[in-house]
Amino acid sequence: MKLKKLVVASLLATCGQAIAATDSEFVVKDIKVEGLQRVALGAALTYMPVKVGDKMNDFRVAQLIRALYASSHFEKITISRDDEVLIIRVRERPTIANIVFEENDDIKDEQLQQSLDDNNVRIGEPLDKTILTSIENGLKDFYYSIGKYNADVNAIVTPLPRNRVDLKLSFNEGDAAEIKQINIVGNSLFSDEELLNQMELQFGAPWWNFLAETRYQKQKMSGDLEKIRSYYMDRGYLRFSNDSTQVSMSPDKSGVYITMNISEGEQYTISGIELSGDLLGNEDVLKMLLPLRDGQLYSLAQVTYAEEFISKYLGRFGYAFSTVTTIPEINDEDHTVKLTLSVDPGQRINVRRISFKGNTVTGDEVFRRELLQLEGSWLSNNLLEASKNRISRLTYVEENDFETVRIPGKEDQVDVEFTVKEQPSGSFTAGIGYGDATGLSLQAGIQQDNFLGTGKQLAFNVNTISYQQSATISYTDPYFTVDGISLGGSIFYSEFDAGRANLVQYNSKTFGVGANFGYPINEYNRINFGLTYKHQEVSPTQAYEQFRNFYDVFSDPANPDASLVFDTFQASLGWYRSTLNRGIFPTAGSMQRATLAATTPNSDLNFYKFNFESKFYYPLDSRHKWSLLARAQFGYGNGYGTINGNDQLLPFFEFFRAGGSDTVRGFENNTIGPKGILRSPRTITGPDGTTIVLSPEYDNISTTTRTLGGNAMAVAGLELIVPTPLVEEDFNNSVRTSLFVDVGNLWDTEFNADEYVGKTDQYGRVIDDYSDPSTYRASTGVSVQWLSPMGPMIFSFSKVLKSYEGDDTKVFTFNVGQTF
Structure with a gap:
């Protein structure tokens, strides 16, 4: 599961003391910076929007404080004056000497470190303590999303000599909340058992069914709702809706009760099918190959297949970015629906260049000779997939994939980039x-x-x-x-x-x-x-x-x-x-x-x-x-x-x-x-x-x-x-x-x-x-x-x-x- 991106809350603290009130501005004749340890004086001066000869006032003091905090090197700043000398006393943020993770089973160390890296929390960098709470809350949100509502995360900072600290993230993951019951309200056409069989989340599974997913997870619940919707839509129930879903928890947060309220609606049949837009002269062929027919029950799966089929068919001729949109005209009186498939083929795309990355041992020409898609020719999704399969069948390739990259200013050209992961070949x-x-x-x-x-x-x-x-x-x-x-x-x-x-x-x-x-x-x-x-x-x-x-x-x-x-x-x-x-x-x-x-x-x-x-x-x-x-x-x-x-x-x-x-x-x-x-x-x-x-x-x-x-x-x-x-x-x-x-x-x-x-x-x-x-x-x-x-x-x-x-x-x- 992808970790939720941790959001860094930037806190501009006005913890510095303002200069004593004066009746007039003064001109800075000298600047003294006290408290520097790791940051060089020259580097600190570059962060300051003030130099010798400038006039100082309350506005310039506030501006100076904001600039120094923005450098991310200081956690406390005090500003004062001695006649015309500007005195800046700072306390640097401690440097992270080590990062340790304890008792984390559901999240790998690599995932945690990547999240910390995204927030500039890494060994050798200054620690901004203001973001630790955001990190803790972000990790807790992740655990809640997989049903572990008793999980707790604590960031422990241990001071070390020379203004260094150890950072330890201590986890108490706890057990995931078990699904105690799933209720479906509003279904009369299909039994609870039929609908529950469509769901990945289950409750009351026998002990021998160790593959059953009985832990509540928010993402899987969303997927199950979509599966039930598809189950109805594929059988003609075009007006099906999931009215609401309630998830309640037991007082000890160990059990979850789910209630789904649905409206089934009536079955709809297809009363007509039309193709509109630029079909490049293939209208008769496409009508013959599409699975949709007049008089049959409406099926969302077949409509989706028809859209994808038309896109792939046009992709064979270089129209790689075609769009197909189905416009339903619903007649609630006789429960029929007329489908219009609007086709926009877009521009015909030409392949400018094909490149490879990730191959440290194998030469590009070894992979290039497996290609069926050629540079300078029309882009074909079929040929690209076939090329990918040919490369995958090489015994020294573990996996590979490709992506098409649009060229700025060239709407009819793309580059194709293959990413290859090699495996030991000998x-x-x-x-x-x-x-x-x-x-x-x-x-x-x-x-x-x-x-x-x-x-x-x-x-x-x-x-x-x-x-x-x-x-x-x-x-x-x-x-x-x-x-x-x-x-x-x-x-x-x-x-x-x-x-x-x-x-x-x-x-x-x-x-x-x-x-x-x-x-x-x-x-x-x-x-x-x-x-x-x-x-x-x-x-x-x-x-x-x-x-x-x-x-x-x-x-x-x-x-x-x-x-x-x-x-x-x-x-x-x-x-x-x-x-x-x-x-x-x-x-x-x-x-x-x-x-x-x-x-x-x-x-x-x-x-x-x-x-x-x-x-x-x-x-x-x-x-x-x-x-x-x-x-x-x-x-x-x-x-x-x-x-x-x-x-x-x-x-x-x-x-x-x-x-x-x-x-x-x-x-x-x-x-x-x-x-x-x-x-x-x-x-x-x-x-x-x-x-x-x-x-x-x-x-x-x-x-x-x-x-x-x-x-x-x-x-x-x-x-x-x-x-x-x-x-x-x-x-x-x-x-x-x-x-x-x-x-x-x-x-x-x-x-x-x-x-x-x-x-x-x-x-x-x-x-x-x-x-x-x-x-x-x-x-x-x-x-x-x-x-x-x-x-x-x-x-x-x-x-x-x-x-x-x-x-x-x-x-x-x-x-x-x-x-x-």
Whole structure:
């Protein structure tokens, strides 16, 4: 709440003694000033409208006193004479040595200091004690406006040596007055309950409704009255009025009783709609697009929308300051109203200059290339809003806004000023982290999304966690050309231990190099192309049945324990669409991403993978404190072509994985999906002592506790993003809290379910159909995401709603350094 501006009461005190009455004027031959400490004699003389040689009289004495008080350096002035010598004795105002605030919870120290600064009360300045009462009363008025009628504020001045003082503002805020009852008098069309539901202020809320606002606040009361008025006006009650509102208080000032007296009136319908004024030849188009129609109930909301729509429509053509006024002609006899929308487009406005402020790191040209509104062109509100959204989507921008500034003497020109608040665009990491899934991790690297303020991305990272060690160097120029074509490349190396990542045991070493470029289709859509060379060495794993066909093709029968080595060239085609309002922690808009990657025919492995991801953010309030996120992700991969007469398959080390903070929370990372199946022949001893191998239908079958992954995946989630408790509003863009429901599954379309129908494993459990997409998992809970100095952190408390035997579930998980 904005503090009420403190008004300084200027007191011209005549506390100086006048010169003894004389029968005649005298000429000043000398001036003596006594009592100066901090103020220099020369400075004091400059404040005086009297100098040696002037004649003194009663008028000049009063003039001198006023001038010295106006300098704000003195709190007492005495004037006398010794013959023709003018003697001025002063007591300087004390200097403020320190300012302290005590017991202020509802008002931040920064807000208090700003209010004092506005009144020139700051450390090092002289203290004018006459304004302290005004400061106290102004602060009390603020507390009264938020319902704290027992609040008290005291300004305590403590003298110090050398004419200095300590100033302490001591607060006794007390408790806010609770609303005990709200009465509505005069309503017959709508019940009290219906009208009270429109109000933010409430009374008698149950204990579990901790979000209910039961404290009386004057500003919120005004807003609630307007909401009730709009409720009636939007339903045709054009003559509705709020006749009076009485607010009474209990004797101890702890309770408030509110009574509203209203007159509902009759419902009115629209009898005609006319557009008048200069419509620039768009009258027919506007009539067709407006929501107002003859015969429908009058609605203030639709009238307001029509006015705003016309203004925005004309703003597209440079008429940025058009005004639209609705003139109602009310017929109380038949309860109809004729609406005339008077349009004044004003002058067509041209943009002279676009400037940026607040950007201390990023160059203006980085933001300027995101602009759709150009200098020298007609001003378009649509293009300005689109430009603002493009800048907001940059990951190194926390927030931005713009204003149009009229140019004096140029009625048809404006300047546009963008104010940008940057956020850290990169980091230097060298430390130790820990995650439930990753265990101990060592990190070192540099990552910069806004390298040297150019908007280019550069990263060098070395990471080691329990199951993976990797090193990557990458570079991307998002504006390789002025048309927005991006170009990037990367070099990478990785060692992966699948057993430590909750997968079946195998190890792989990979190094490669890749390049990519992107092409913008329009404002929201972009396509990307990439080509990556990868050299991969995979150690052999156990002979799981799901891997048998793959190993039969690529393993060396003469040396089955040898590692498999592959060289592949992978081409990718991607589509990306985004209307998100921010690059980090968005609250509105949507994002869709689809990627098709496939190895080239000359590669050792021939396979393809398709992945689609979509997110929709729906803000639930105007300030975007509450939002709903709906997300979904689908993936599928398989081989293509044949080798040595066998169909190519998706390599098991390219399988999708599910479970964890980025898919289905409440399940350990990479634990959802098919388990490994091992089978061995069963033997018996014959009558003659020989060993007899039984037919395959009698094989011993066992399943692993670890997953293999799968070639098909589907994950979805619904999240309610809520304000983070106990966190100040300034940190909304770095901390996010949400209530979630996650659903997902991972399966293998190549699994031969018929071969295992009815069979049991070593524990007597029936083997699951790992090709069945309907065996989904589900969880719910709360998640907190924090962009900490050491990297992104995710904390999740989960309750599993649906699981299967053998699933590894977690109530609490946290991870450091993962992306969102």
